[in-house]
Amino acid sequence: MLNAARRGTPSPADTRAAAVRAARRWIAAALAVAVAALLASRGVETAAQATINGLVTGTYFALGAVGLSLVFGVLRLVNFAHGDMLTFGAYVALLLNAALGWPIVPATLGGVLATAALAAASELAIWRPMRARRAGGFQLLLITVGLAFVIRNGVQLVAGADPLQLRLDVTTAVALPGGLRIGTVELWVVVTGLGALLAVATLLRYGRLGKEMRALADNLSLAEVAGIDTGRVILATWLFAGALAGLAGVLSSAAAGILTPNFGFQLLLSLFAATILGGIGNAYGALAGGLLLGFAEEWSTMFVDARWKLAVGFVILILTLLVRPNGLLGRPALK
Amino acid sequence: MTASATGAGTAMLEVAGVVAGYVPDVDVLAGVDIAVDRGELVTVVGPNGAGKSTLLKVIVGLLRPRVGGVRLRGRRLDRLAPHEIVSRGIGYVPQLENVFPSLTVEENLEMSAARTSRDEARRRIAELLELFPAIARARRRPAGLLSGGERQMVAMARALVPQPEVLLLDEPSAGLGPEYVELVFQKIVEIRRTGVSVLVVEQNARRALALSDRGYVLELGRKRFEGTGPALLENETVVELYLGRRQGGG
Numbered sequence A: 001m002l003n004a005a006r007r008g009t010p011s012p013a014d015t016r017a018a019a020v021r022a023a024r025r026w027i028a029a030a031l032a033v034a035v036a037a038l039l040a041s042r043g044v045e046t047a048a049q050a051t052i053n054g055l056v057t058g059t060y061f062a063l064g065a066v067g068l069s070l071v072f073g074v075l076r077l078v079n080f081a082h083g084d085m086l087t088f089g090a091y092v093a094l095l096l097n098a099a100l101g102w103p104i105v106p107a108t109l110g111g112v113l114a115t116a117a118l119a120a121a122s123e124l125a126i127w128r129p130m131r132a133r134r135a136g137g138f139q140l141l142l143i144t145v146g147l148a149f150v151i152r153n154g155v156q157l158v159a160g161a162d163p164l165q166l167r168l169d170v171t172t173a174v175a176l177p178g179g180l181r182i183g184t185v186e187l188w189v190v191v192t193g194l195g196a197l198l199a200v201a202t203l204l205r206y207g208r209l210g211k212e213m214r215a216l217a218d219n220l221s222l223a224e225v226a227g228i229d230t231g232r233v234i235l236a237t238w239l240f241a242g243a244l245a246g247l248a249g250v251l252s253s254a255a256a257g258i259l260t261p262n263f264g265f266q267l268l269l270s271l272f273a274a275t276i277l278g279g280i281g282n283a284y285g286a287l288a289g290g291l292l293l294g295f296a297e298e299w300s301t302m303f304v305d306a307r308w309k310l311a312v313g314f315v316i317l318i319l320t321l322l323v324r325p326n327g328l329l330g331r332p333a334l335k
Numbered sequence B: 001m002t003a004s005a006t007g008a009g010t011a012m013l014e015v016a017g018v019v020a021g022y023v024p025d026v027d028v029l030a031g032v033d034i035a036v037d038r039g040e041l042v043t044v045v046g047p048n049g050a051g052k053s054t055l056l057k058v059i060v061g062l063l064r065p066r067v068g069g070v071r072l073r074g075r076r077l078d079r080l081a082p083h084e085i086v087s088r089g090i091g092y093v094p095q096l097e098n099v100f101p102s103l104t105v106e107e108n109l110e111m112s113a114a115r116t117s118r119d120e121a122r123r124r125i126a127e128l129l130e131l132f133p134a135i136a137r138a139r140r141r142p143a144g145l146l147s148g149g150e151r152q153m154v155a156m157a158r159a160l161v162p163q164p165e166v167l168l169l170d171e172p173s174a175g176l177g178p179e180y181v182e183l184v185f186q187k188i189v190e191i192r193r194t195g196v197s198v199l200v201v202e203q204n205a206r207r208a209l210a211l212s213d214r215g216y217v218l219e220l221g222r223k224r225f226e227g228t229g230p231a232l233l234e235n236e237t238v239v240e241l242y243l244g245r246r247q248g249g250g
């Protein structure tokens, strides 16, 4: 706060910062070359396939992590129920698709909207009243854990605990240049997910609502006295986070081909990791962290058994935090 | 101009009998009455912990009075949410953390343009950047990267975006280098000249009172003295107890 750079002639500190930036670029480039070489050592085709898988996984990681990060940024709430919001969205889509026979696109939309509504309802019924009572952070955390169980058990009560499947054609694939193939379903997952992520990034960067969300994340009480209706922005944040969670849930269960009431909760750790990797509370960071984590986990399956994917993700998280304690895009306390 | 300010019901902004505090049973403000007339510059001074910042927080709705009320042009403000109070014509610049660090300077100003059309907002922001040339060249930079003085300019410009009738400033010159202290006071005078009433809390009491139409001395949540700027500066008790011995600087 006190060492904010003065402009004009470059100070020694500026020169040093430029040198550090240049060094970082070299390290990043060297790392990229090393990763590429390592991947190529297993055969270009295997590497390319793992990359495609990484893109699929990274897409739904990023979708889930952005919502988690938005809620944390705006409300300082660590939402343990976020993973189960993914589950909820996927099961609503499943209900519409498999039980009621809706085509997959409207069923997906139904899952997205229902999850957004669930998130908004949690704001109106729980979070807003709790804030008005000035509940402490620990109480709120416990409530999210409780809510996670309520959602998961509710899903299980209705749908049962057995694995279920969306009605999708998982047999067709699309040929890509270079003899590679990507499943039609996976292609749709990537296209839809990346499209949604692009829309979110654009809204956050340029949209009035996105800027307001960032303002609330910076300083809630300043946002209020600047004239922003913070209650409205918080509700919108929940709608948004819920919609993204619902989409992430449908896409991840479509990609996996199978869903159980536990899958969202099992994904939650990876979503937290992606959020922290990118810089906690920074939605762009969560987006980048999710994609990166997806690639890392899938690439790792070329070298170690797929069972260790999650562990690999966390090793990467810890290594990153050792180098950048505030995450990839996190800044040391700008305030 | 000075006499009418205390006359009932005629003031632009009126704080009447306000009792307020943060925790139960502790009154930080113990019955405060102040008023600001149209186009007036009014300064509140007093020792640390007197309740000056608390007074501004009550006016802008961050804290609800336990007793008493706040009126703008005779219309009640207390019990409204801060964003509603702002939309009724109050601008407020807190002392610390008064910019959004990750938003650019321009985006900071946009945040207070909620109720205007896009074009209107753009026009207003351009106008304010002209009034604050010190930050105009940094318009695309994140506010968190600016110096303390530049951030103060951003915060003041932001509060002026919705064209408030009364601007509340909490120690706008605190912690700034001499050139920015000068600039802050110069801006306050310019703002007041555009017809905006200004209520300012200042550590730099001599300097502020010299520019002010009127001033109040607050201590332990109570009003101790009030009068025109020059009268307070000549009041021996006020000078002795609250302004300290003449040591230049101020």
Ligand SMILES: Nc1ncnc2c1ncn2[C@@H]1O[C@H](COP(=O)(O)OP(=O)(O)O)[C@@H](O)[C@H]1O
Binding pocket: B022, B023, B028, B046, B047, B048, B049, B050, B051, B052, B053, B054, B055
């Ligand atoms: N957020 C808060 N919670 C509890 N007490 C507070 C808070 N803010 C200020 N106070 C107390 O209220 C009193 C007046 O504070 P303040 O209005 O900030 O004084 P001033 O601005 O005149 O220095 C002080 O005793 C301070 O400790």
Ligand SMILES: [Mg+2]
Binding pocket: B052, B053, B054, B095
């Ligand atoms: Mg103060």
